[in-house]
Amino acid sequence: MLLIRVKKIVMDSKSAFVEAFRARTKTAALRVIRLYQQLPKTGEAEVIGKQLLRSATSVAANYRAACRGRSGAEWYAKLCICVEEADETQLWLELLGDSEIFPKSKLESLEQEYLEIVSILATARKSYSGK
Incomplete structure (x- = not known):
């Protein structure tokens, strides 16, 4: 009985x-999306x-798909996509600031958020044992 309760707590967590x-x-x-709506209307x-x-919305969509994965392999594959897309999102945010298309100061918290998302996803991906 105790084992079942402990397992339920872990599963709930x-x-x-x-x-x-x-x-x-x-x-x-x-x-x-809100940032995109504020970007200047220039070609670059x-x-x-x-x-x-595309990359930011892909992270959310693929993580959602990973959560619905039918197997460990499917979960891992979707998680790999999430890591790649989150890292790509970081690149585009950096480029917006470094090119002075958008003020760096207004991008800092979003850059930090995607840095943390990449870190969490990469750690989860490393935990996959292939079983």
Whole structure:
């Protein structure tokens, strides 16, 4: 009986983390959408902005798909995509600031958020044992 309770607590904790992280990636994607809406209407801002929009929304969508994965291998594959897309999102944010298309000071918290998202996803990916 005790073993079952302990396992349920662990599962509840894992489930809570999964739901919280799903919400976090969605919120981050919404922040990127709002940023995109504020970008100047120039050619380079549009190109980088669309790439940023695609990669950020891909993180949220693929994490959601990973949570619904039918196997460990499917979960791992989706997680790998999430790591790549989150890292790409960081690149586009850096380019927006470094090119002075958008003020770096207004990008800092979003850059930090995607740095943390990459770190969490990469750690989760490393934990996969292939079983």
